[in-house]
Amino acid sequence: MNVSAVFSWLQRLRTWWVILKISLEERLVYRGDFMLGTLMRFLPIITQIFLWNAVFQAAGKSTIVGYQFRDVVAYYLLTMVSRAFSSMPGLASGIALQIRSGEVKKFLVQPVDMLTFLLAGRVAHKLAYYSVAVLPFALVFFVCRGYFNGVPPVDVLVAYVLALVMGFLLGFFLESCIGLIGFWFLEVSSLLFVYMLLSFFLSGHMFPLDLLPHPWNRVVDFLPLKYVAYFPAAVFLGKVPRELLWRELAIEAAWIVVFIVLGRLMWRAGVNRYSGYGG
Amino acid sequence: MPDEPIIEIRQLTKTYRVYQKPEGLWASVRGLVRRRYREVRAVRGIDLTVEKGEFVAFLGPNGAGKTTTLKLLSGVISPTSGTARVMGYIPWKRENAYRRRFALVMGQKNQLWWDLPAQESFRLHRHIYGLDEAAFESARDELTELLGVRHLLQQPVRELSLGERMKMELIAALLHRPEVLFLDEPTIGLDVVAQHNIQEFLREYQRSRGITILLTSHYMKDVSALCQRLVIIASGGIHYDGSLSGIIDTFSKHKIVTLLFAEGSFPHAAERVLAPYGEVKEVQPPRIKLRVERTKVAETLSALLARYSLDDVSVEDLPLEDVIAQVFEHVDHQEEARVG
Amino acid sequence: MANLWRVYLRVFLTFAANSLVRDMSFRANFLIQCISSTSWAVMNLGFYLIIFVHVDEIGPQTGWGKYEFFVFLGTTWIVNSLVQTLFMPNMHEFSELIRTGNLDFALLKPIDTQFLISFQRIEWSSLANALLGVVVVAVGMHQLMTRPEHPLPLSAVTIALYLFYILCGVTILYSLMISLASTSIWLGRNQTLYDFWFYITNFSRYPMEMYRHGWGVVLWGFFTFVVPVLLVINIPARVLARPLYPDPSVAWPLAAFTLVATVGSLIVSRAIFCRAIGSYRSASS
Numbered sequence: 001m002n003v004s005a006v007f008s009w010l011q012r013l014r015t016w017w018v019i020l021k022i023s024l025e026e027r028l029v030y031r032g033d034f035m036l037g038t039l040m041r042f043l044p045i046i047t048q049i050f051l052w053n054a055v056f057q058a059a060g061k062s063t064i065v066g067y068q069f070r071d072v073v074a075y076y077l078l079t080m081v082s083r084a085f086s087s088m089p090g091l092a093s094g095i096a097l098q099i100r101s102g103e104v105k106k107f108l109v110q111p112v113d114m115l116t117f118l119l120a121g122r123v124a125h126k127l128a129y130y131s132v133a134v135l136p137f138a139l140v141f142f143v144c145r146g147y148f149n150g151v152p153p154v155d156v157l158v159a160y161v162l163a164l165v166m167g168f169l170l171g172f173f174l175e176s177c178i179g180l181i182g183f184w185f186l187e188v189s190s191l192l193f194v195y196m197l198l199s200f201f202l203s204g205h206m207f208p209l210d211l212l213p214h215p216w217n218r219v220v221d222f223l224p225l226k227y228v229a230y231f232p233a234a235v236f237l238g239k240v241p242r243e244l245l246w247r248e249l250a251i252e253a254a255w256i257v258v259f260i261v262l263g264r265l266m267w268r269a270g271v272n273r274y275s276g277y278g279g
Numbered sequence: 280m281p282d283e284p285i286i287e288i289r290q291l292t293k294t295y296r297v298y299q300k301p302e303g304l305w306a307s308v309r310g311l312v313r314r315r316y317r318e319v320r321a322v323r324g325i326d327l328t329v330e331k332g333e334f335v336a337f338l339g340p341n342g343a344g345k346t347t348t349l350k351l352l353s354g355v356i357s358p359t360s361g362t363a364r365v366m367g368y369i370p371w372k373r374e375n376a377y378r379r380r381f382a383l384v385m386g387q388k389n390q391l392w393w394d395l396p397a398q399e400s401f402r403l404h405r406h407i408y409g410l411d412e413a414a415f416e417s418a419r420d421e422l423t424e425l426l427g428v429r430h431l432l433q434q435p436v437r438e439l440s441l442g443e444r445m446k447m448e449l450i451a452a453l454l455h456r457p458e459v460l461f462l463d464e465p466t467i468g469l470d471v472v473a474q475h476n477i478q479e480f481l482r483e484y485q486r487s488r489g490i491t492i493l494l495t496s497h498y499m500k501d502v503s504a505l506c507q508r509l510v511i512i513a514s515g516g517i518h519y520d521g522s523l524s525g526i527i528d529t530f531s532k533h534k535i536v537t538l539l540f541a542e543g544s545f546p547h548a549a550e551r552v553l554a555p556y557g558e559v560k561e562v563q564p565p566r567i568k569l570r571v572e573r574t575k576v577a578e579t580l581s582a583l584l585a586r587y588s589l590d591d592v593s594v595e596d597l598p599l600e601d602v603i604a605q606v607f608e609h610v611d612h613q614e615e616a617r618v619g
Numbered sequence: 620m621a622n623l624w625r626v627y628l629r630v631f632l633t634f635a636a637n638s639l640v641r642d643m644s645f646r647a648n649f650l651i652q653c654i655s656s657t658s659w660a661v662m663n664l665g666f667y668l669i670i671f672v673h674v675d676e677i678g679p680q681t682g683w684g685k686y687e688f689f690v691f692l693g694t695t696w697i698v699n700s701l702v703q704t705l706f707m708p709n710m711h712e713f714s715e716l717i718r719t720g721n722l723d724f725a726l727l728k729p730i731d732t733q734f735l736i737s738f739q740r741i742e743w744s745s746l747a748n749a750l751l752g753v754v755v756v757a758v759g760m761h762q763l764m765t766r767p768e769h770p771l772p773l774s775a776v777t778i779a780l781y782l783f784y785i786l787c788g789v790t791i792l793y794s795l796m797i798s799l800a801s802t803s804i805w806l807g808r809n810q811t812l813y814d815f816w817f818y819i820t821n822f823s824r825y826p827m828e829m830y831r832h833g834w835g836v837v838l839w840g841f842f843t844f845v846v847p848v849l850l851v852i853n854i855p856a857r858v859l860a861r862p863l864y865p866d867p868s869v870a871w872p873l874a875a876f877t878l879v880a881t882v883g884s885l886i887v888s889r890a891i892f893c894r895a896i897g898s899y900r901s902a903s904s
Contacts, residue, residue: 043818046838050829054678055670064673190651197655201662211669295900355723356901378729390724394641403637406629407730435644 016120023128038136041080045140048076065210071237073147075208077140078233083205084130084137085164086171086228088122092195095179096188099270108271115176115263122172152236159245163232166252171228173259180263183270204230210239224255283367285459285491286329286352291361293322293347321347323515324361329493334485336506337495340607344515345495349461352493353383365459379408382452386464389448391436397447398432401454408455415454422450426480442473449477453484462494466501478504499600511603513610523599530609531602533570538583539591540565546587556583565590570597630730631738638741652744656703657751660696664755667692681828682862686766688826689759690860695824695852696752698788703745706793709737710800714812717803720901733892737797756859763860771861781859784874787881788851792820794888795846801888801895823848826862847880 056062056069067075095118098104107114130137151157178195182188200206203225209217220226231248234240240248296316322344329335337345350356352363354370354377363370368377391400405415423429426446436444445465452460462481466474482505485492496502502509502523509526511519519526536557545564546552553559556579557571571579576594583589596602642649667688670677677683683691713736716722725735763771799812822842827849830839842849854877857870 040814040818044821047821047825047829050835050838051677051825054681054826054829055674058676058679058681059674060679187647187651190655193651193655197658197662201665206662206666207669211673213669213672350723350901353723353727355726356899357897373726373732375729378727383723383727385723388719388721388723390721392637392641394644395637399637399640403630403633406626406633407728407735409626409729 016124019121020124020128023125024131038133042136042140045073045076045080049073065208066239067208067210070147072208073144074149074237075233077144077147078236079205079229081137082164082167082229082232084133085126085232086167088171088175091118091122091172092175092179092192093189094118095176096182096192099180099182099274100186104271104274115173115267118176119172126168149238152238156235156238156242156245159249160232160235162249163227163235163252166249166256167228167232169256170224170252170259173256173263174224174228177259177263177266180266180270183266183273199225199228202226203228204233208234208239224252224259227252227255284328285331285333286327286363286365286493288325288327288348288352288363289361291322291325291348291351291363292320292359293344293351293356294359295319295321320515322351322358325512325515325517327510327517327520329491331491332489333508334492334506335494335508335510336502337493337510337512338502338603339495339512343513345512346463347515348512349383349463349493349495353381353461354378355383379455380457381459381461382455382457383461384448384452384463384465386445386462386467389436389444391444391447391451393437394435396433397436397439397450400436400447400451401432404451404454410455414456418454418456419450422453425483426450426476440473442469442476445469445473445477446480449480456488458490460490460492462492462496464496465494466496466498474498474500481505499603503599511606513607518606518610526606527596527599527602530606531597532573533597534573534576535560535595535597536569536571536576536580537591537593537595538567538569538587538589540567541588541590544588626730627734630734634738635741639743642743649744652742653747656700656745656748660748660751664692677826678828681826683826683828686759686762687860687862689762690756691826691852691856693752693754693756693759694785694856694859696748696755698785698792698852698855699820700745700748700752701785701789702792702796704742704749705789706737706796707745708740708742710796710812712736712740713797713800714803717899722899723901726896726899732896733797733889737793760859773859777858781855784855784858784877787877788855790881791847791851791884792823794884795819795848798888798891801892804895804899819846820848820851823851823853826856827853843876844880847877847884850877850880 052069052072056064056072062068095114104114107117152160175195178192179188181191185191202209202220202223204220209220209226209230212220220230231240231252235245235248295318297319321342325344325348337348339345347356351358352365352370354373357371366377366380368374370377391397392403401415401419404410405412410418420429423432426449428443428446428450431439431443431447436447439447449465465481466477469477478501481492481494484490485505492505494501494506507522509519509521509523510517511526519529521529540546542565549562549564549567550559553567553569557569557575559567560570561568569579580592580594584592671685671688675684677688713722716725716736722736725732728735760771760773764773796816799816803812822838827839827843830836830842830849839849850873854874858874
């Protein structure tokens, strides 16, 4: 590697560091917002606990589709972690906005790839957010430790961490594809809404996907959505058979590649279309 | 009581606490626990009396306290200390009886419904102020006629130009026929024509109705076109209160003397040669402008006439803008001296 | 007095008309909003249908069976959609007015400021959910009234009471909302306002017997007596669907207390609003 390449890498690293620092400061300055915000995220879990408690009591049996009451609670807590990694607030709408305002042009001129740039920013934001939010998370999990069956074995744990990181990547590339639709479609927000809706229901954010009656439980199995919320939680809870673990992760990786490639193609086609307008 | 002044302000003071955003990461962390505030004294013990039917201008640099004073008088905010009475009411009590009798127009804010025709906003005002149909319509027609915006009533406000929008804002504010009108930078950002139109309108309206107007502005044009009385506010205090011409007598220590030299008599190295007579402002042969102390004008002129052959001489006051800028600077220096 | 009412009614109607004109000039947007809010609701229904695949009742011996729960859910939508139609856009606008300093104009008007702030905008599109709610309530009630054993009776008085308690519920939620929104005068930018609103009202969306054991009692007490959001949907839904709990000895005191809570929260929120306006500083430009 020559000197200038090293220099440009350093430069990039520094930009990234600045983004990280600014995000952190932003987190800290609105103290009321931040503290309340992080803790309140867990409030809906409380009502879920009571709801499922009532459901299990009325069911008169200790398991529903293989879930005990405490599994369901643990599941909801774990989807919070999954979503912490995979949710991308403002990503798609931000991309669409940049396209509409013409701000994307700067990525045509500068030697930075937009998606890479956004990914770096996103990592920084997530790091900043959760380096502070880890405390409330830890607190909640400690308080709720009774709902868990201890720590899973090492290979499952490794798969879990992989599933989380890949969930982040999948979430990022999937949502950036939706944002890139903005090249063709002005009104991305309604589309995004449909996505959010489907994702809330079909990613397993709302309930363990195993509860879905046939044939729906098969349908969600073939969708990428389950990897952003359900899958990591299911891995942790041992709901995914050990022999299928690595196969599932491979499928997830394939989905990520699909969306990376799709994003590239869309970007190229979109940029062509853009410059075609001469705008 | 007819002799009672319409606006009376005594020792009015408004102090804000401003949160100081700490710089840097560690400071932000500490900001979680303890916040630091800075006190800003926006208005410092102002005294002012305005008689019915006066048109008074508040002049001052940004952040001088003009707008804060108007907001206090409109009852939008409450003072830290001091009193004010407008038409006998204490503004910040926000009595409906008071609110029916005055209006505030802010050039930088708009109150009309953005996506609807101004007409609809006016109708809303009618209901809020409980105006009867006939009074409302006659006021609206008169005002739209005077401002020449009748044809725009049906257009969504977002499609109007800035000047047209400002006119609509004025109409909305005047529909209930307020006796006291507060105008905060009503011509800000407008082009010269629109500015002129609004000035014309205000002058005409104020004269025919005999209402009392307090106006803040950056534009000397507004002030000199409209107001008999000028109040200079800077750093939260009043630094001048009087007529427009009086300000020159009070603050301007200099006059501008323009000399037109006769053919061939234009001095060599004029700048240096003429320096003893006054500050050379401009050299444009055969013309030279000098800034001369007021008290020495006669003396200087006779000396110059004795030495040079001049075709013409004129003596003028400094432009008003310059004088006022000097006043502001003066206040700033005082401020610094006090703080430092 | 009558005259005063007329002024307020007129102003309200003008607000409603203006909002409708405005909404209609963005018709596509209007339609999208209708569809999106109803689809959230339908999804929620889907969630409970899935639960009812696995159980017959929510909570043992509570009487919240599938169709009773339809009534409950429909009531949730009706109440929330009324709040969203009438107040949600206004509270958002209120924070915005504070931020931009445009609250000045509201303070100048010779009309109650809280009234002006609360009713300025009406989001007609949110009414779609109320319609959906009425349908779901009707379906649920029809099933309950035609079931073979113990068909549920329905009288005009019941319907009147139902509507009345819906009104109480809307009032309680409104009071909470304006209290929360008023805090943005002190706190400045307040993004968590909505989250907070959502999380608090989240507790109201479930039958209250869910909270009747363990440390749930604390929550039950808090959200009934301190921040009475638990009454908002439970009381009207109960009037109509008559689940098993609570028995009449508790039901009537609870219904009476709802009245007290409604008036109380209105008074408290008014006090908070007035204090907040007192410390308004008016952002310049």
